[in-house]
Amino acid sequence: MAKEYDVIIVGGGIIGSALLYTISRYVRPKSILLMEKYGDVAMLNSNSISNSQTLHWGDVETNYSIDKAKKTKAASERVLRFTSKLPSAERAADIQECQKMVLGVGDKEIDIIDKIFSPQFRGLFPGAKKIGREELAKIEPNVVNGRDPKEKLSAILSDTGHMVNFNALAHSLVNQAIATKGVKVDVLFNTNADMIEERESDNSVFANGEEYKARFVDVAAGTYSLFFAKRMGYAQDLSSLSVGGNFYYSNKVLNGKVYRVQIGGIPFAAVHGDPDITDPNITRFGPTVSIALRLERYEPGTRMDYLKTVKFDAATMSTISKIFLGDKDVRHILKNNMLYMLPGIGKSLFLKNEVQTIVPSLKGGDLHFAKGIGGIRPQIIDEKKKALMLGESKIPGRHNIIFNITPSPGATSCLSIALEDAIHIAKVLDIGFESEAYEKELGPIKYK
Ligand SMILES: Cc1cc2nc3c(=O)[nH]c(=O)nc-3n(C[C@H](O)[C@H](O)[C@H](O)COP(=O)(O)OP(=O)(O)OC[C@H]3O[C@@H](n4cnc5c(N)ncnc54)[C@H](O)[C@@H]3O)c2cc1C
Numbered sequence: 446m447a448k449e450y451d452v453i454i455v456g457g458g459i460i461g462s463a464l465l466y467t468i469s470r471y472v473r474p475k476s477i478l479l480m481e482k483y484g485d486v487a488m489l490n491s492n493s494i495s496n497s498q499t500l501h502w503g504d505v506e507t508n509y510s511i512d513k514a515k516k517t518k519a520a521s522e523r524v525l526r527f528t529s530k531l532p533s534a535e536r537a538a539d540i541q542e543c544q545k546m547v548l549g550v551g552d553k554e555i556d557i558i559d560k561i562f563s564p565q566f567r568g569l570f571p572g573a574k575k576i577g578r579e580e581l582a583k584i585e586p587n588v589v590n591g592r593d594p595k596e597k598l599s600a601i602l603s604d605t606g607h608m609v610n611f612n613a614l615a616h617s618l619v620n621q622a623i624a625t626k627g628v629k630v631d632v633l634f635n636t637n638a639d640m641i642e643e644r645e646s647d648n649s650v651f652a653n654g655e656e657y658k659a660r661f662v663d664v665a666a667g668t669y670s671l672f673f674a675k676r677m678g679y680a681q682d683l684s685s686l687s688v689g690g691n692f693y694y695s696n697k698v699l700n701g702k703v704y705r706v707q708i709g710g711i712p713f714a715a716v717h718g719d720p721d722i723t724d725p726n727i728t729r730f731g732p733t734v735s736i737a738l739r740l741e742r743y744e745p746g747t748r749m750d751y752l753k754t755v756k757f758d759a760a761t762m763s764t765i766s767k768i769f770l771g772d773k774d775v776r777h778i779l780k781n782n783m784l785y786m787l788p789g790i791g792k793s794l795f796l797k798n799e800v801q802t803i804v805p806s807l808k809g810g811d812l813h814f815a816k817g818i819g820g821i822r823p824q825i826i827d828e829k830k831k832a833l834m835l836g837e838s839k840i841p842g843r844h845n846i847i848f849n850i851t852p853s854p855g856a857t858s859c860l861s862i863a864l865e866d867a868i869h870i871a872k873v874l875d876i877g878f879e880s881e882a883y884e885k886e887l888g889p890i891k892y893k
Contacts, residue, residue, distance in 0.1 A: 450478045450631075451874060453650050453659035455638045455673070456666035457481030459491035460851050462615035462622075463859035464663055466527075467867040469622040469630050471879045474870075476629040478659070479619070480652055482637035487615035489741060490667050491856055495820030497732065498722050499702060500524060500540065500607035501854035504570040505547035507557055508707040511565050513836070516861070518569065519892030523860035524609070526887045531617055539614045541722055544701025545606025546576075548588060548598065550802050554706040555599045562601060572604030587698045591806035606702055608722045611856045618859075638666075643677060645844050661870050664848040668740040668823045671754045674840045674848040682828045683838070684761050685754040685850070689742055690732025690822070691785075692815040693795065698728045698804050705802065708774045716799040730800050730812070732819055734782040742821050756828065764831045822852035837862060845873055860887065 451474035454461045465479045483489070490496060500521050503514030528540045549558040562575050578598045582589040589598070623630045633652075641662060642649040648662045664670050668687060674680045697720065705715035718730045740747035740754070755761070769779055781798055785791045793809060800807055825834040837855050839862075840848040847866055851858070864883070868890075871878035880890060 447649065447656040447658045448478075450476045450657065450659045452477045452661045452663065452870060453648075453657055454479045455641070455650060455662065455664045456669070457483075457486040457615070457619070457632070457634075458489060458665065458667050459487055459611045459615050459618075459856045459859045460667075460849055460862055461663075461665035462486050462491075462618040463863040464665055464866060465622040465630065465632075466618040467860065467863035467883075468663075468870060469625045469628045471883045472867050472871045472874070472876060473625075473628050473879065474874055474876060476631070477622075478631045478633065478657060479622075480633050480636045480638055480650065480657070482635070484634050486619055486632075487612040490820035490822075491611040491615055492820070493610045493612050493721075493723055494818050495742070496611065496853075496856060497717065497719065497729075498608045498610065499545075499719070499854075499857070500609050501857040502545075502570075502603060502605055502607075504566075504573045504603045504605070505545055505601060505702075505704045506707065506854075507547055507561055508835075511569065514566075514569060515892060517854060517857065519889075520854075520858040520861040521605075521607075523864070523887045524614070524857065525607070527860060528614070528617070530886070535613075535617060538610060539617055540607050540609045543606045543608045543720065544584065545603040545704070546585070546600045546701070547704040547706060548581075548600045548803065549706050551597060555597055557706050558599050558601060570603070574602050574604075576600050576602050585700055585703060587804045587806065588703060593805075608702070608720065609856070610722045611859075614859075638673075641673060641677060641846070643842060643844055643846055648845055659845075661845040661873055662847075663866055663870070664846065665851075667851065668754075668821055669750070670840075670848040670850045671823065671825070672740065672750055675753060677842070677846075679842065679848065680840050681756065683834075683840075684756045684765075684826045684828065685751075686765070686824045686826060686833075687737040687739060687751055688822045688824050688852070689735045689737035690819040691735065692729045692731030692733075692818045693792070693800065693812045694727050694729055694815045695800075695804075695807060695811045695813075696728070697726050698807060698811075703803050708778065716795075716803075718800070718803045728804075729815065729818075730795075730803070731815075733785050733795065734778065735786060737821050740821070742819065743817065754823075758828075760828050760831075761826065764826055764828055767831060768826070768833050823850050824852050825850055839865070864890065 503517040702719040
Protein backbone atom coordinates (compact mmCIF):
# COMPACT_ATOMS: atom_id res chain seq x y z
CA MET A 446 0.00 0.00 0.00
CA ALA A 447 1.27 3.45 -0.90
CA LYS A 448 2.15 5.78 1.98
CA GLU A 449 0.30 9.07 1.58
CA TYR A 450 1.45 12.64 2.28
CA ASP A 451 0.25 16.11 1.37
CA VAL A 452 3.69 17.14 0.19
CA ILE A 453 6.83 15.22 -0.73
CA ILE A 454 10.19 16.95 -1.17
CA VAL A 455 12.78 15.00 -3.16
CA GLY A 456 16.30 15.98 -2.11
CA GLY A 457 17.62 17.07 1.27
CA GLY A 458 20.18 19.71 0.30
CA ILE A 459 19.86 23.27 1.57
CA ILE A 460 16.92 23.90 -0.79
CA GLY A 461 14.97 20.79 0.27
CA SER A 462 15.66 21.62 3.93
CA ALA A 463 14.47 25.23 3.53
CA LEU A 464 11.35 23.92 1.76
CA LEU A 465 10.66 21.48 4.57
CA TYR A 466 10.96 24.29 7.12
CA THR A 467 8.89 26.86 5.23
CA ILE A 468 6.10 24.49 4.20
CA SER A 469 5.74 22.82 7.60
CA ARG A 470 5.72 26.12 9.45
CA TYR A 471 3.75 28.47 7.21
CA VAL A 472 1.61 26.20 5.01
CA ARG A 473 1.03 23.63 7.74
CA PRO A 474 -0.28 20.70 5.69
CA LYS A 475 -1.26 17.57 7.63
CA SER A 476 1.83 15.67 6.51
CA ILE A 477 5.09 16.25 4.68
CA LEU A 478 7.94 13.94 3.71
CA LEU A 479 11.56 14.78 2.86
CA MET A 480 13.30 12.03 0.92
CA GLU A 481 17.11 12.06 0.68
CA LYS A 482 19.28 9.46 -1.04
CA TYR A 483 22.27 9.91 1.30
CA GLY A 484 22.43 9.19 5.04
CA ASP A 485 22.15 12.84 6.11
CA VAL A 486 21.07 16.24 4.82
CA ALA A 487 23.33 18.44 2.65
CA MET A 488 25.98 15.88 1.77
CA LEU A 489 26.47 17.07 -1.82
CA ASN A 490 26.73 20.65 -3.07
CA SER A 491 25.34 22.19 0.12
CA ASN A 492 28.09 20.60 2.18
CA SER A 493 30.61 23.14 3.51
CA ILE A 494 33.42 21.36 1.62
CA SER A 495 31.63 21.85 -1.71
CA ASN A 496 30.97 25.57 -1.91
CA SER A 497 32.40 28.99 -1.01
CA GLN A 498 30.30 29.36 2.16
CA THR A 499 29.32 32.95 1.32
CA LEU A 500 26.02 34.55 2.21
CA HIS A 501 25.75 36.57 -0.98
CA TRP A 502 24.48 40.07 -0.34
CA GLY A 503 24.84 41.65 -3.78
CA ASP A 504 27.41 44.26 -2.78
CA VAL A 505 30.62 42.55 -3.92
CA GLU A 506 29.22 40.61 -6.87
CA THR A 507 30.26 42.91 -9.70
CA ASN A 508 28.34 40.91 -12.34
CA TYR A 509 24.94 41.51 -10.65
CA SER A 510 22.40 44.07 -11.86
CA ILE A 511 20.86 46.33 -9.19
CA ASP A 512 17.66 44.28 -9.33
CA LYS A 513 19.56 41.01 -8.84
CA ALA A 514 21.47 42.63 -5.96
CA LYS A 515 18.16 43.69 -4.32
CA LYS A 516 16.74 40.19 -4.68
CA THR A 517 19.90 38.61 -3.29
CA LYS A 518 19.97 41.00 -0.33
CA ALA A 519 16.33 40.14 0.48
CA ALA A 520 17.19 36.43 0.32
CA SER A 521 20.12 36.87 2.69
CA GLU A 522 18.05 38.91 5.12
CA ARG A 523 15.71 35.91 5.47
CA VAL A 524 18.65 33.66 6.34
CA LEU A 525 19.89 36.23 8.88
CA ARG A 526 16.43 36.48 10.46
CA PHE A 527 16.16 32.68 10.69
CA THR A 528 19.61 32.22 12.24
CA SER A 529 19.18 35.17 14.63
CA LYS A 530 16.54 33.13 16.50
CA LEU A 531 18.79 30.09 17.03
CA PRO A 532 20.59 29.35 20.30
CA SER A 533 24.03 31.03 20.13
CA ALA A 534 26.15 27.85 19.76
CA GLU A 535 23.92 26.58 16.94
CA ARG A 536 23.96 29.99 15.28
CA ALA A 537 27.77 30.13 15.42
CA ALA A 538 27.98 26.70 13.75
CA ASP A 539 25.62 27.87 10.98
CA ILE A 540 26.78 31.41 10.31
CA GLN A 541 29.48 33.87 11.37
CA GLU A 542 30.23 37.50 10.57
CA CYS A 543 33.23 37.94 8.35
CA GLN A 544 34.96 40.91 6.70
CA LYS A 545 34.21 40.96 2.96
CA MET A 546 35.31 43.03 0.00
CA VAL A 547 35.70 43.04 -3.76
CA LEU A 548 39.17 43.96 -4.95
CA GLY A 549 39.96 45.70 -8.22
CA VAL A 550 43.51 45.55 -9.57
CA GLY A 551 44.55 47.81 -12.46
CA ASP A 552 42.66 50.42 -14.48
CA LYS A 553 40.09 48.12 -16.14
CA GLU A 554 38.86 46.59 -12.88
CA ILE A 555 38.97 49.90 -11.00
CA ASP A 556 36.79 51.37 -13.72
CA ILE A 557 34.23 48.56 -13.13
CA ILE A 558 34.30 49.25 -9.39
CA ASP A 559 33.77 53.00 -9.99
CA LYS A 560 30.78 52.31 -12.25
CA ILE A 561 29.21 49.91 -9.75
CA PHE A 562 29.60 52.30 -6.85
CA SER A 563 26.73 54.41 -8.23
CA PRO A 564 24.22 56.46 -6.19
CA GLN A 565 21.70 53.60 -6.74
CA PHE A 566 24.21 51.08 -5.36
CA ARG A 567 24.99 53.33 -2.39
CA GLY A 568 21.25 53.71 -1.73
CA LEU A 569 20.88 49.93 -1.55
CA PHE A 570 24.10 49.36 0.42
CA PRO A 571 24.60 52.52 2.50
CA GLY A 572 27.25 50.84 4.67
CA ALA A 573 29.49 49.80 1.77
CA LYS A 574 32.52 52.02 1.20
CA LYS A 575 35.15 52.41 -1.44
CA ILE A 576 38.68 52.10 -0.12
CA GLY A 577 42.15 52.54 -1.57
CA ARG A 578 45.61 51.08 -0.99
CA GLU A 579 46.21 52.79 2.37
CA GLU A 580 43.08 51.43 4.06
CA LEU A 581 43.53 48.05 2.38
CA ALA A 582 46.99 47.81 3.93
CA LYS A 583 45.43 48.23 7.36
CA ILE A 584 42.59 45.73 7.08
CA GLU A 585 44.02 43.12 4.68
CA PRO A 586 47.80 43.70 4.90
CA ASN A 587 48.69 40.67 2.76
CA VAL A 588 46.76 42.10 -0.19
CA VAL A 589 49.24 45.00 -0.27
CA ASN A 590 52.48 43.45 1.09
CA GLY A 591 54.96 42.62 -1.64
CA ARG A 592 52.87 44.23 -4.39
CA ASP A 593 54.38 46.48 -7.05
CA PRO A 594 53.79 50.01 -5.63
CA LYS A 595 52.78 51.17 -9.13
CA GLU A 596 49.91 48.65 -9.34
CA LYS A 597 46.63 50.52 -8.79
CA LEU A 598 44.18 49.10 -6.22
CA SER A 599 40.63 49.88 -5.22
CA ALA A 600 38.03 47.88 -3.29
CA ILE A 601 34.43 47.98 -2.11
CA LEU A 602 34.36 47.01 1.55
CA SER A 603 31.05 45.53 2.68
CA ASP A 604 29.62 46.21 6.13
CA THR A 605 27.70 42.92 6.12
CA GLY A 606 29.91 39.91 5.41
CA HIS A 607 28.88 36.45 6.56
CA MET A 608 30.22 32.95 6.05
CA VAL A 609 27.72 30.11 6.24
CA ASN A 610 28.02 26.40 6.82
CA PHE A 611 25.03 25.45 4.64
CA ASN A 612 25.22 21.87 5.89
CA ALA A 613 24.76 23.03 9.50
CA LEU A 614 22.05 25.46 8.41
CA ALA A 615 20.22 22.59 6.67
CA HIS A 616 20.25 20.67 9.97
CA SER A 617 18.78 23.67 11.83
CA LEU A 618 16.02 24.04 9.24
CA VAL A 619 15.12 20.34 9.32
CA ASN A 620 15.19 20.17 13.14
CA GLN A 621 12.83 23.14 13.40
CA ALA A 622 10.51 21.60 10.80
CA ILE A 623 10.38 18.33 12.75
CA ALA A 624 9.60 20.27 15.94
CA THR A 625 6.59 22.04 14.34
CA LYS A 626 3.50 21.10 16.32
CA GLY A 627 0.43 19.81 14.50
CA VAL A 628 2.26 18.78 11.30
CA LYS A 629 3.51 15.24 10.68
CA VAL A 630 7.05 15.73 9.33
CA ASP A 631 8.89 12.60 8.17
CA VAL A 632 12.49 12.55 6.98
CA LEU A 633 13.72 9.45 5.17
CA PHE A 634 17.47 9.08 4.58
CA ASN A 635 19.12 6.51 2.30
CA THR A 636 15.99 6.76 0.16
CA ASN A 637 16.62 7.28 -3.52
CA ALA A 638 13.63 8.44 -5.55
CA ASP A 639 13.79 6.27 -8.68
CA MET A 640 10.74 7.51 -10.49
CA ILE A 641 8.00 10.11 -10.23
CA GLU A 642 4.61 9.56 -11.79
CA GLU A 643 2.54 12.69 -12.32
CA ARG A 644 -1.25 12.66 -12.30
CA GLU A 645 -3.85 15.43 -12.27
CA SER A 646 -4.82 15.10 -8.61
CA ASP A 647 -1.71 13.56 -7.04
CA ASN A 648 1.74 12.11 -7.77
CA SER A 649 3.57 8.95 -6.85
CA VAL A 650 7.23 8.82 -5.96
CA PHE A 651 8.81 5.35 -6.10
CA ALA A 652 11.81 4.79 -3.86
CA ASN A 653 13.49 1.68 -2.40
CA GLY A 654 10.66 -0.50 -3.75
CA GLU A 655 7.94 1.56 -2.00
CA GLU A 656 5.32 3.90 -3.41
CA TYR A 657 4.77 7.30 -1.75
CA LYS A 658 1.79 9.37 -2.88
CA ALA A 659 1.47 13.12 -2.45
CA ARG A 660 -0.83 15.91 -3.53
CA PHE A 661 2.28 17.95 -4.38
CA VAL A 662 5.89 16.99 -5.13
CA ASP A 663 8.74 19.49 -4.98
CA VAL A 664 11.91 18.20 -6.61
CA ALA A 665 14.90 19.89 -4.97
CA ALA A 666 17.45 17.36 -6.14
CA GLY A 667 20.18 19.80 -7.21
CA THR A 668 21.96 18.59 -10.36
CA TYR A 669 19.36 15.79 -10.61
CA SER A 670 16.34 18.11 -10.86
CA LEU A 671 16.74 18.71 -14.60
CA PHE A 672 17.35 14.97 -15.07
CA PHE A 673 13.94 14.25 -13.47
CA ALA A 674 12.20 17.08 -15.35
CA LYS A 675 13.47 15.93 -18.74
CA ARG A 676 12.61 12.32 -18.01
CA MET A 677 9.04 13.46 -17.32
CA GLY A 678 8.82 15.36 -20.60
CA TYR A 679 9.61 18.88 -19.34
CA ALA A 680 12.30 21.42 -20.19
CA GLN A 681 13.28 19.87 -23.48
CA ASP A 682 14.92 23.17 -24.53
CA LEU A 683 17.16 23.31 -21.48
CA SER A 684 20.52 21.66 -20.99
CA SER A 685 22.78 21.62 -17.97
CA LEU A 686 26.48 22.32 -17.85
CA SER A 687 27.92 20.73 -14.72
CA VAL A 688 30.48 23.32 -13.70
CA GLY A 689 32.90 21.94 -11.15
CA GLY A 690 35.17 24.02 -8.94
CA ASN A 691 38.45 23.18 -7.18
CA PHE A 692 40.06 24.95 -4.26
CA TYR A 693 43.62 25.43 -3.01
CA TYR A 694 44.47 25.94 0.66
CA SER A 695 47.18 27.93 2.43
CA ASN A 696 47.79 28.86 6.04
CA LYS A 697 45.68 31.83 7.12
CA VAL A 698 46.79 34.85 5.07
CA LEU A 699 43.53 36.82 4.84
CA ASN A 700 41.32 38.27 7.55
CA GLY A 701 38.14 37.92 5.55
CA LYS A 702 36.64 37.25 2.14
CA VAL A 703 38.43 38.94 -0.76
CA TYR A 704 36.44 38.62 -3.98
CA ARG A 705 37.81 39.75 -7.36
CA VAL A 706 35.95 41.76 -9.96
CA GLN A 707 33.78 39.35 -11.94
CA ILE A 708 33.30 39.44 -15.66
CA GLY A 709 29.66 40.11 -16.60
CA GLY A 710 27.67 37.36 -18.26
CA ILE A 711 29.23 34.33 -16.60
CA PRO A 712 28.51 33.52 -13.00
CA PHE A 713 31.67 31.62 -12.13
CA ALA A 714 34.52 33.83 -13.25
CA ALA A 715 36.49 35.21 -10.38
CA VAL A 716 38.59 33.30 -7.90
CA HIS A 717 38.44 34.60 -4.34
CA GLY A 718 40.34 34.03 -1.13
CA ASP A 719 38.52 33.45 2.14
CA PRO A 720 38.53 31.73 5.53
CA ASP A 721 36.84 28.37 6.14
CA ILE A 722 34.00 28.47 8.69
CA THR A 723 35.05 25.01 9.90
CA ASP A 724 38.77 25.84 10.21
CA PRO A 725 39.86 29.40 11.09
CA ASN A 726 43.54 28.56 10.48
CA ILE A 727 43.33 28.26 6.72
CA THR A 728 42.65 30.45 3.71
CA ARG A 729 40.96 28.91 0.68
CA PHE A 730 41.52 30.10 -2.88
CA GLY A 731 39.05 29.16 -5.57
CA PRO A 732 36.91 27.96 -7.11
CA THR A 733 38.47 27.13 -10.43
CA VAL A 734 36.14 26.33 -13.32
CA SER A 735 35.99 22.90 -14.92
CA ILE A 736 33.31 21.09 -16.88
CA ALA A 737 32.53 17.98 -14.84
CA LEU A 738 30.30 15.96 -17.27
CA ARG A 739 28.63 14.18 -14.36
CA LEU A 740 25.92 14.86 -11.78
CA GLU A 741 28.06 14.24 -8.70
CA ARG A 742 31.59 15.56 -8.58
CA TYR A 743 33.25 12.48 -7.12
CA GLU A 744 30.96 9.84 -8.62
CA PRO A 745 32.06 8.98 -12.17
CA GLY A 746 29.10 6.55 -12.33
CA THR A 747 26.77 9.58 -12.67
CA ARG A 748 28.09 10.41 -16.19
CA MET A 749 25.35 8.56 -18.07
CA ASP A 750 22.64 10.38 -16.12
CA TYR A 751 24.42 13.69 -16.75
CA LEU A 752 24.33 13.08 -20.50
CA LYS A 753 20.54 12.85 -20.24
CA THR A 754 20.45 16.48 -19.04
CA VAL A 755 22.04 17.75 -22.25
CA LYS A 756 20.30 18.11 -25.58
CA PHE A 757 22.80 17.15 -28.26
CA ASP A 758 21.52 19.11 -31.20
CA ALA A 759 22.94 21.80 -33.43
CA ALA A 760 21.05 24.64 -31.67
CA THR A 761 22.37 23.72 -28.19
CA MET A 762 25.91 23.21 -29.43
CA SER A 763 25.85 26.57 -31.25
CA THR A 764 24.50 28.22 -28.05
CA ILE A 765 27.31 26.67 -26.01
CA SER A 766 29.97 27.77 -28.47
CA LYS A 767 28.44 31.27 -28.68
CA ILE A 768 28.55 31.58 -24.86
CA PHE A 769 32.06 30.23 -24.44
CA LEU A 770 33.85 31.20 -27.60
CA GLY A 771 32.03 34.39 -28.60
CA ASP A 772 33.55 36.61 -25.93
CA LYS A 773 37.28 37.34 -25.55
CA ASP A 774 37.21 37.54 -21.74
CA VAL A 775 35.25 34.30 -21.38
CA ARG A 776 37.65 32.52 -23.77
CA HIS A 777 40.56 33.78 -21.69
CA ILE A 778 39.00 32.52 -18.41
CA LEU A 779 38.25 29.11 -19.93
CA LYS A 780 41.72 28.73 -21.41
CA ASN A 781 43.31 29.59 -18.05
CA ASN A 782 41.07 27.20 -16.16
CA MET A 783 41.92 24.38 -18.53
CA LEU A 784 45.61 25.06 -17.92
CA TYR A 785 45.05 25.02 -14.13
CA MET A 786 44.03 21.35 -14.43
CA LEU A 787 47.41 20.32 -15.84
CA PRO A 788 49.60 18.45 -13.36
CA GLY A 789 52.52 20.51 -11.98
CA ILE A 790 52.34 23.60 -14.18
CA GLY A 791 48.61 24.05 -13.34
CA LYS A 792 49.35 25.00 -9.76
CA SER A 793 52.11 27.48 -10.75
CA LEU A 794 49.79 29.18 -13.24
CA PHE A 795 46.93 29.32 -10.73
CA LEU A 796 49.32 30.86 -8.19
CA LYS A 797 50.62 33.47 -10.63
CA ASN A 798 47.34 34.40 -12.37
CA GLU A 799 44.87 34.17 -9.50
CA VAL A 800 46.32 33.79 -6.01
CA GLN A 801 49.10 36.35 -6.33
CA THR A 802 46.66 38.98 -7.64
CA ILE A 803 45.06 38.68 -4.18
CA VAL A 804 48.11 37.86 -2.00
CA PRO A 805 51.24 38.77 -4.01
CA SER A 806 53.75 37.37 -1.50
CA LEU A 807 52.31 33.83 -1.43
CA LYS A 808 54.71 31.18 -2.82
CA GLY A 809 54.08 27.76 -4.42
CA GLY A 810 55.20 25.95 -1.27
CA ASP A 811 52.53 27.81 0.74
CA LEU A 812 49.71 26.46 -1.40
CA HIS A 813 48.30 22.96 -1.71
CA PHE A 814 45.51 21.44 -3.76
CA ALA A 815 42.43 20.68 -1.64
CA LYS A 816 41.65 17.11 -2.68
CA GLY A 817 37.98 16.09 -2.65
CA ILE A 818 36.86 19.69 -2.08
CA GLY A 819 34.48 21.58 -4.39
CA GLY A 820 31.10 20.65 -5.81
CA ILE A 821 29.13 21.20 -8.98
CA ARG A 822 27.04 24.15 -10.15
CA PRO A 823 24.37 23.08 -12.63
CA GLN A 824 24.43 26.05 -15.04
CA ILE A 825 21.39 25.96 -17.27
CA ILE A 826 21.59 26.73 -20.97
CA ASP A 827 18.40 27.94 -22.57
CA GLU A 828 18.42 26.94 -26.20
CA LYS A 829 15.48 29.22 -27.08
CA LYS A 830 17.10 32.31 -25.55
CA LYS A 831 20.52 31.12 -26.72
CA ALA A 832 21.96 32.06 -23.32
CA LEU A 833 23.25 30.79 -20.01
CA MET A 834 20.57 31.33 -17.34
CA LEU A 835 22.11 33.23 -14.44
CA GLY A 836 20.95 32.21 -10.98
CA GLU A 837 18.37 29.66 -9.99
CA SER A 838 15.84 28.07 -12.36
CA LYS A 839 12.40 26.77 -11.55
CA ILE A 840 10.50 24.44 -13.87
CA PRO A 841 6.80 24.30 -13.05
CA GLY A 842 5.00 21.07 -13.92
CA ARG A 843 1.58 20.69 -15.55
CA HIS A 844 -0.16 19.71 -12.33
CA ASN A 845 1.29 19.39 -8.85
CA ILE A 846 5.03 19.35 -9.26
CA ILE A 847 7.94 21.84 -9.34
CA PHE A 848 11.61 21.22 -10.16
CA ASN A 849 14.25 23.51 -8.60
CA ILE A 850 17.75 23.88 -10.05
CA THR A 851 20.07 26.03 -8.02
CA PRO A 852 23.54 27.09 -9.07
CA SER A 853 25.18 29.97 -7.15
CA PRO A 854 23.86 31.86 -5.24
CA GLY A 855 21.35 29.07 -4.77
CA ALA A 856 22.27 28.27 -1.20
CA THR A 857 21.92 31.92 -0.17
CA SER A 858 18.49 32.00 -1.85
CA CYS A 859 17.23 28.89 -0.04
CA LEU A 860 14.52 30.61 1.99
CA SER A 861 13.40 32.77 -0.94
CA ILE A 862 13.09 29.78 -3.25
CA ALA A 863 11.19 27.99 -0.48
CA LEU A 864 8.89 30.98 0.08
CA GLU A 865 7.88 31.12 -3.58
CA ASP A 866 7.14 27.39 -3.70
CA ALA A 867 5.36 27.38 -0.34
CA ILE A 868 2.92 30.13 -1.46
CA HIS A 869 2.21 28.15 -4.63
CA ILE A 870 1.78 24.86 -2.75
CA ALA A 871 -0.59 26.51 -0.23
CA LYS A 872 -2.78 27.59 -3.18
CA VAL A 873 -2.73 24.16 -4.80
CA LEU A 874 -3.58 22.44 -1.50
CA ASP A 875 -6.14 25.18 -0.81
CA ILE A 876 -5.03 25.66 2.78
CA GLY A 877 -3.65 29.20 2.79
CA PHE A 878 -0.20 30.58 3.55
CA GLU A 879 0.38 32.04 7.02
CA SER A 880 1.72 35.38 5.80
CA GLU A 881 1.47 37.21 9.10
CA ALA A 882 3.48 34.60 11.01
CA TYR A 883 6.00 34.47 8.16
CA GLU A 884 6.54 38.23 8.08
CA LYS A 885 6.85 38.37 11.85
CA GLU A 886 9.56 35.73 11.81
CA LEU A 887 11.38 36.07 8.49
CA GLY A 888 10.52 39.59 7.35
CA PRO A 889 8.59 41.01 4.38
CA ILE A 890 7.33 38.59 1.76
CA LYS A 891 7.80 41.15 -1.03
CA TYR A 892 11.20 42.79 -1.31
CA LYS A 893 11.51 46.48 -2.19
C1 LIG B 1 32.30 25.69 -6.01
C2 LIG B 1 30.95 26.21 -5.55
C3 LIG B 1 30.88 27.37 -4.80
C4 LIG B 1 29.64 27.84 -4.37
N1 LIG B 1 29.59 28.90 -3.52
C5 LIG B 1 28.42 29.33 -3.04
C6 LIG B 1 28.39 30.38 -2.08
O1 LIG B 1 29.40 30.88 -1.62
N2 LIG B 1 27.18 30.80 -1.64
C7 LIG B 1 26.01 30.26 -2.11
O2 LIG B 1 24.96 30.72 -1.69
N3 LIG B 1 26.01 29.24 -2.98
C8 LIG B 1 27.19 28.75 -3.44
N4 LIG B 1 27.22 27.70 -4.31
C9 LIG B 1 25.96 27.12 -4.76
C10 LIG B 1 25.35 26.22 -3.71
O3 LIG B 1 26.28 25.32 -3.20
C11 LIG B 1 24.17 25.49 -4.33
O4 LIG B 1 23.30 26.43 -4.95
C12 LIG B 1 23.35 24.73 -3.31
O5 LIG B 1 24.15 23.93 -2.49
C13 LIG B 1 22.34 23.87 -4.03
O6 LIG B 1 21.52 23.26 -3.07
P1 LIG B 1 20.51 22.13 -3.49
O7 LIG B 1 19.78 21.73 -2.28
O8 LIG B 1 19.73 22.58 -4.68
O9 LIG B 1 21.44 20.99 -4.09
P2 LIG B 1 22.31 19.86 -3.34
O10 LIG B 1 23.01 20.41 -2.18
O11 LIG B 1 23.09 19.19 -4.40
O12 LIG B 1 21.19 18.90 -2.79
C14 LIG B 1 20.41 18.05 -3.61
C15 LIG B 1 20.07 16.84 -2.79
O13 LIG B 1 19.20 16.00 -3.53
C16 LIG B 1 19.56 14.66 -3.25
N5 LIG B 1 19.06 13.82 -4.32
C17 LIG B 1 19.43 13.86 -5.63
N6 LIG B 1 18.75 12.91 -6.32
C18 LIG B 1 17.93 12.29 -5.44
C19 LIG B 1 16.99 11.24 -5.55
N7 LIG B 1 16.76 10.63 -6.71
N8 LIG B 1 16.34 10.85 -4.44
C20 LIG B 1 16.57 11.44 -3.24
N9 LIG B 1 17.46 12.43 -3.09
C21 LIG B 1 18.12 12.87 -4.16
C22 LIG B 1 21.08 14.71 -3.18
O14 LIG B 1 21.62 13.60 -2.51
C23 LIG B 1 21.30 16.02 -2.46
O15 LIG B 1 21.38 15.88 -1.07
C24 LIG B 1 28.45 27.18 -4.74
C25 LIG B 1 28.52 26.00 -5.48
C26 LIG B 1 29.76 25.50 -5.87
C27 LIG B 1 29.83 24.22 -6.62
